[in-house]
Amino acid sequence: MTRVVSIYLPNLPTDRIRRADPSIPAEQAIAVIAKSGSKRWVSAVDDTAKKAGVHVGMQAAKAQALFRGLTMIDADPAADAAALERITFWALTQYSPIVAVDGHDGLVMDTEGADHLQGGEEPMLARIANQFRAKGLTARVAIADTWGAANACARAITREIVIVPRGETVKAVEKLPLSLLRVPDKTVGDLRTLGFKTIGELANTPRAPLTLRFGPEVGRRLDQMFGRMPEPIDPIRTDELIEVSRSFAEPIGAAETINKYVGRLVVELVDELQRRGLGVRRTDLLVEKVDGTLQAIRAGTAKPARDVAWLTKLFKDRTEKIEPGFGIEKLTLVAVMSEPLNEAQKSSSLVEEEVIDLTPLIDIYGNRGQRVYRVAPVASDVPERSVQRIGAASDPVEATWVTHWRRPVRLLARPEQIDVMALMPDHPPVWILWRGKRRKVKNADGPERIFGEWWERNSEMAAVRDYFVVEADAGERLWIFRSGDGVDPETGNHRWFMHGIFA
Incomplete structure (x- = not known):
């Protein structure tokens, strides 16, 4: 059973303004002002303005009088919508084959096909929230069994990450306000007039009177929220995407038939890529079923590719995951990420040099949900900053590691504090206590002094570390340092x- 992720962007207008003008100080409060005739009011505020008491709906003159240092910028709904579309398209390339705009302030995605985000729901949501934060976007991320539940929880709960356990939709949403049901504001106001305050109260009311007065929309939204009615997500599409599709007069379902048509779609896609001089990096197979549901499979490559046999194999290795149900009525193949790819010139020599290409192996592991990467050097004396992760098939970097001092084969993710007995300032420890085990030091070499990078951080202006290579009584050779x-x-x-x- 798939799960739905809702990503709510509460500060999208102000975040867009800051991203467009990085010179705005982080502590500067911003309010977005909407106009209608002679009326001017606050339509969006950032966190700094909120703390000062400015809120959405406040008259612009009152907000300016309340906070003199407030920066007021005219609202631009078209620019906000365009920014949200760009963000959604970026999320499509990063997270899942099924991603769509959700209202004017968020996006929604189906976890189907998001195999590269394995490791559990909490790490997946944390990664999404961290990546949005790194791009200067405030985001609240929720996952639930249905689109409606995820949408409501992302907007009602102020935590950055919200996980609604499977099967607990009713418990999660029954006390939420009616405004989160995704029905028109007028309908919400009329329901409140009738005495309804929460979604749970409305859900426990007989359906017939509600339908008679408000039409089928209220009941439909309730059924979608509680999973009694499907709510398919229509993935975002742009003119830049290359896609080919095949519709079937008679639904298909046999694995052999699916593979046959997938192979034909790959040929069509590669022909179009070749015509444009492109190679594909990430490709989605969208499976539309007769019951209206959508299933997706994503295949990625470490380098731009348009090899028919290889792309076909990547999908055929995973088509067993397709559940045809009552039948498949359409298959669509989409090149979500593509890059320029020139034809390789063949050598004219009589004897070809053997070139070992690890790209196919990288692709296989990558499409099984493994994160494949290489480590490359960075010009830094601080050990934990001297390494970076790069793509497994990336071009070599120009920097090289310093080799005149010995370095361990394994560097811990972060330095771990230890207890020692040592004579300061220049002597190595006599013994160390690490992870509950005491080790006697037989031999030691050092110190090697490493200075802080004061040009990166003011706090490292005087900072130093003294590193020692020590050999314990059991033969272990460890790399330790004293701060200062x-x-x-x-x-x-x-x-x-x-x-x-x-080693």
Whole structure:
């Protein structure tokens, strides 16, 4: 059973303004002002303005009088809508084959086909929230069994991440206000006049009187929220996307038939890619069924590709996941990410040099949900900053690692504090206590002093670390350091840390 993720962007207008003008200080309060005739009111505010008491709906003159330093910018709904569409298209390339705009302030995605986000729902949502934050976008992310429930929880609960356990939709939404049911404002006002306050109260009311007075919309939204009626997500599409499709007069369902038509679609897609001089990096197969539901499979490649045999194999290896149900009426193949790809010139030599290409192996692991990458050097003396992750098939980087000092084969994700007995300032420890085990130091080499990068962080102006290579009584060779020079407290707190392990 698939799950639905709702990504709510409460500060989209102000976030868009800040992204368009990075010179605006982070502490500067912003309010977006909407106009209708002579009336001017606040239509959006950032967190700083909210803390000062400015809120949506407030008259612009009152907001300006309340907070003199407030920056007031005219609303631009068209620019906000365009920004939301760009964000949604970016999410389509990053997260799932099924992503769509959700109202004027969010997006929705089906977790179907998002195999690359494996590792559990909480890490998946945390990754999404972190990536939006890194792009300067405030986001609240919720996952639930239905679109309606995820949408409501993302907007009602102020936590950055909300997880509604499977089968607990009723418990999660029954106390939420009617405004989150996604029905017209007038309908919400009329329902409140009748005495309804929460979604649960409305859901427990006989359906016939509601339908007679408000039509079928209220009942439809309730059924969609509680999963009694499907609500398919129509994925976002742009003119730049290359896609080919095949509709069937008679629904198909056999695995052999599906594979046959997938192969034909790959040929059509590759022909169009070749005509445009492009290679595909990420391709989605959308399966539309006769019952209105949509299933998707995503295949990615480490490098731009338009090899028919290889792309066909990537999809055939995963078509067993397709559940045809009552039958499939349409197959669509979409090149979600494509890059320029020139034809490779064949060598004219009599003897071809053997070139080992690991790209197919990288693709296989990547499409099984594994994150495949290489590590590359970064020009930094600080050990944890001297490594970066790059794509497994990326071109070599120009920087090289410093080799005149020994470095461990394994660097811990972050230095771990240890207890030691050592004579300061320059002597290595006599023994260390790490992860509950005490080790006696037999041999040691050092110190190697590493200075802080003051040009990156003011706090590292005087910071130093003294590193030692120590050999424990059991034969382990460890890389440890003392924070500070052992004399001046401004250089560090003089605590000891484990940072790496030698072979």
